[in-house]
Amino acid sequence: MPLGQRQGDKSESRYCGVESGFEPDMPRLLTRSLSSGFDFLLAPLVDPSYRPSSARAAGTESFALPVAASDLILSPSQWSSHVVGKVSAWIDLDSDDEKIRMDSEITLKQEIAWASHLSLQACVLPPPKSASCSNYARCVNQILQGLSNMQLWLRIPLEKTEPMDEESKVADHGGRTTDTWEWWNSFRLLCEHHTQLCVALDILSSLPSLYSLGRWFGEPVRAGILITDSFMTNARGYPCLSKRHQRLVSEFFDHSVQIVISGECRHNISQEVSNDNMHDSDNENYEGAIYKHPLRPYLDYVAYLYQKLDPIPEQERFEVGYRDFLQSPLQPLMDNLEAQTYETFEKDTVKYSQYQRAVSKALLDRVPDETASTTTTVLMVVGAGRGPLVRASLQAAEETGRKLKVYAVEKNPNAVITLHSLIKLEGWESLVTIVSSDMRCWNAPEKADILVSELLGSFGDNELSPECLDGAQRFLKPDGISIPSSYTSFIQPITASKLYNDVKTYKDIAHFETAYVVKLHRVARLAPPQPVFTFAHPNFSPKIDNQRYKKLQFQMPSDTGSALVHGFAGYFDAVLYKDVHLGIEPSTATPNMFSWFPIYFPLRKPIHVPVQSPLEVQFWRCCGPTKVWYEWCVTLPSPSPIHNSNGRSYWVGL
Template identity: 30%
Template sequence: MSQPYAAGESAGYHEIRPAFYIGQHDSTRTETLADLQYGQVLNSGFSFVTTPITNQHFHDRIVDLLTRSLAALKEDEAPGLRPDPIVPPLTTEDTSLFPASYTSGLVAYSSPWIDLCSSNHVVASISRQVLNLEVSYANFCGVRSIIIPGPREDSVKVGHGHGIAQYARAIQEAFLLGTRVNLIIHIPMYREPGLEEQVTVLSASEISEEQPQAEQEIDLFSSWDSWHTIRSICEYDQRLYVALRIPRMLPEKELQTRWFSEPLQYLTFGPSVFQTNKAGHPTLSRHHQDLIAKYMRLKHAPYFLLCDVGPELEEAADASEALIPPSAADFPTLAEAAAQSLREDKQKTLEHNAYAAYLRHLEREQEPLSYLEQTTLTNFQDWLQSPLQPLSDNLESVTYEVFEGDPVKYWQYEQAITEALKDWSEEKKPTSSPDGVVIAVAGSGRGPLVTRALRASEKTGVPVQVWAVEKNPNAYVYLLRQNQKEWGGRVTVVKTDMRAWKGPLVSGSPSPDEGPVYGKVDILVSELLGSFGDNELSPECLDGIQHVLAPGRGISIPRSYTAHLSPVATPRIFADVRQRAETDPGSKAFDTPWVVQLYAVDFVAQRVPDRGRFQCAWEFAHPLPPAAVAAVEARRQGGVAGGGGGSMAGGVGANDHNARHCRLTFVCRTRGVVHGLAGYFESVLYESADGERRVELSTLPDNIGRKSRDMISWFPIFFPLKQPLYVPPDAELEVSMWRQTDDSKVWYEWMIEAYMWVGPSQRVKVGASDMYICSSPLVGAIQNHPVYFAAAATAADAYEFPPKEYHDRDAFSHSELNLLSPACVSFHLRYVFLTRIAYSGVLSSKSERPERG
């Protein structure tokens, strides 16, 4: 015989699963539970319980007020006069909710009979006043959450748009009274018949409630549309949440994902949602179980609210019973007490709520959280991070340690180096050193890539000569120690910015008239990729060090990388950015790309032929071809017709080859809202000459599992919109993005336009965002210095490193610049230009860059 779920299986102690918090709601309850009743609910398997704020006496009083007001209005209706009645304050006869030690653990439920959407101004006014009274009083009593029944008709239905706006306005006003409470709108996932409140709303007699017919077509997104209107009017208040009514028939995945991205507080289940198994116990369909499993992976997972599923509660004891003196029956013998205890335990087991027990069973059946979910992925869900600035900041050891905690990335890098060494040996390429293939790790940090390069050499048997180049003086010390303790002195450690490095030192000065001799690098390894691929200025950095790469045969790892975009809806993140912008207007939060582990997100676009959900914006490849290098040098030296050309800002255009632009078209089948653009990247670390073998990295949701599964080194980047862009059904989104440069900085610009087709060859614009420009302070006009033009004409391989005392200087005075040779000044200008880099891709000084959030 099957056992109840309460008997349950025991989970392993080492496994961590999402925790279920299950609440109980009775729509017929009109009084706050007494202590004994509250204990009965908790003992039957629930974690919390809802309570009405007012009672039946208050309801009768309001109905009487409405009746008298409507009658008076008909008798004496003057043009232009709207004498709305005033709801009197609450009395002790109107409520049984009072401040107590357990009140903060209760969830208040507003009166479901009010009609905030009513077209009758008297009904709407009384309903609004009732809501304000209840919210204000519950806030006074110490309640922390109030559930408010949502509108029963949606704004997309003809004639009901005003009602939804009126409802949202009432919620916005309630926030002013409930200063310490969260307001939770109880709304169905879609308008499934029978899913609404069964209570008759407060309405005039001549207003009939329109019941949905079974044969009518159901608009799946109308309920979400109403919710979007409510939260938009409430300006994405962070105290506004959703209690989502789960239907018996789950809708398409697009709608499930849409609600997944919203601020969910409760998933509510009525008895009609459950099925009955052969043993007579309630169960949920496999589709419902999958939905629960997905939703419970959220960092702030929703609670469960079981509606009208019991238990049956005893009537509260009358106070006079406490005065009855005890009898002999109240003092049983030990044997009688033991027998009574056994009967009570058996009764408690039988009375354990079957619905709550089933959810506890589902809790035990959840997939355990993986190690990454426990430590990283869950903790960082939808959490905005101010980007690191590794080129302008000297990172701390703990920051490097976090990066090194991702074994997938470094394994892929090791595989790329291994494949490169194999091909080098098989093709019998000449090496730049008689000791073997010369490998340089540019930006070594604490040396994880150096270790992988040595390991690849050991696996392939190909001898290598490894150089570790690092500008961070503190990491430089650590690299020296690593070379002594771990690498056995096989690595040459160089402290310099990679763009200042002249290459491996072959020999010192053979004579006073000649300088040192520098060699070339066969394989250049770097990890300069950002969340959008190029947003940490990998193109500019690798351009600056390309001159050390062996011409014709040198290999760059990574070989190439592409940036990808997708329009997304992410209400939680948008509300967070909005709050930052309001708290600190000077932060320009909406003009800043944020690094964030996107999780509660809805990808607005659908995959259709020739139009994917994620589309490539642009690509960079290394090393640059000789023609591109020659063009860059010509621009830098002014060797083009009419001068250097370049940007309108006055630069010579030496970095114009790294500017990019894209215009992407996304197709949106269902209506929705866009809060910004999600940015990802893919990178080919190494590709064999025949193209058959590739080692790749990817953060694209569609490809990460195939190319670099479980890699967590990079979170996506988010380009926000200040005003959410509403998208109608069957629309197209045109995304335009620019990567701009003027030789002194690099920045992004982006905008989105929405179009609808009105004919076979014509479409109209129905919405558009502003043009957003990535904000960051500009670098000072160093180009105006009198020695700039002479210095800029010096070839890159002729740059002399400045004296040691100038290595870490951010700026020079006019007299100090004049003391340097033109070549030194040129290097300094390039050094300042390339090291003042903000994460967003904008060059800025340390004193001017945006502070971390």
């Protein structure tokens, strides 16, 4: 039964599991766990005392693996919905002892084959015994090549303190901690980022530093195994977690990471007290007697944390389906948008009220109160679409008491039909002139005081706002105002293994040299964003050049450890007019605006950035006669190829 009802939460993390040891009476174990409120079992599939080398002697033809239970004892659907397999923990594929190594390899393959036979959704692999685990990785990699749908979750302790020799103990006053993320990183690099290779994190009483922890949110973490040792005890004797542990569990809930409770019961709570708690229906096991699961108090606490979460806001709920999903950026200049697309974007009231504020301020600056009744301001909306900026401008005029004449210039003939319909429905015939034309070639009958446009993409200039406005400013008065008046793009390095793998499925270089619009979610943001390109309008310089080049250096916080960079998240911020701005750069983002998701620039090969190393990145904006494109590369700590040379893979048509 899920941890609770949280509106809009359809994620896996509603389900909580419990780890168990080898148990030949699986039906009883499962019934007890499910009836105690757990949703699934993390359980060994095979008797841990089994060793192939000893079993072999008994004769192969009548040999059968000593499994906990067959698919006749539990049905395949029970197995696949309620059991995550646990590969025998004794295996050691990098042992110096060849017999152990051979036994380990055979067992690993047999257990995974059996788990596949049962159609399990996942199996947990025991943690590597040390950082050197290439033979383990090779064997897992072989298995992954032939695996149908099952995931393999490599178990990794979040923190690991190595036993120390006497000498260094004196120097360090304690154990030396190993960065276990490095274990995971080498393992997955050896397995070439296989999509079915994921992580299960063991959470102990001590947690690594904040930034170091943060890296995991860009990795395919599927489960957080809460060891009972990591719980504290509250005043009433119940288990509870430290603030930092609580925050981590909340983050897991938010990132579809399932919690598994594991270990001995460390808190002795009498059954009466426990009964007053949540989840106390269905508490019968299949023998009919009341059964109390020893780990139930921990589950209750985790459920309490889940139920304490704020409900998912409506906008967020709508966007859940877009999380970490690669979309091609719109090309509104080359393609005509559809009515539904216009309709969706028109609903962004925050955005249009910012525009209205900007136009109001510009009108007040341009026309003093004294001449308000006699002066008519000429305002041109370039790229009017179905008219939201026309509406915002007319509202600004009404609000400020200024007289306005509006030209609505639109190149999409279908949107023009809708604009005509709008003008008629609203009775704006005397205020608005519709122009069915591309702003870059329209011969305006008069010059404008204000030019209003909404041509910005997620990366600011990526929908060619600079080129369009350069073309349109021909009919702006020399002292005229452009809204927006300037905009800047930003980038930030991220770990994003899901996005990397999604790009990789296309099996070509072109997709690795393409920018995508993505609602970033399962990513680790490794350093604060930095500005890239800025454009200001109008730009009356004699020779306009919209090409740009920027070199940036990112420094990750010192306690991050090393990290893997899969690419860059891109954002923009725009000044509409004076202090009225609009943007998605995280530190200054306009609240509750939903028109733009970030943009993602991938790297063909993820870059490993060692501890304390700077990351140097270079971005170009290049312009040709028919298209504009970006090129990018990494130069430090090690050079990547230059991506998208000549815009061969990704470009925006003029």
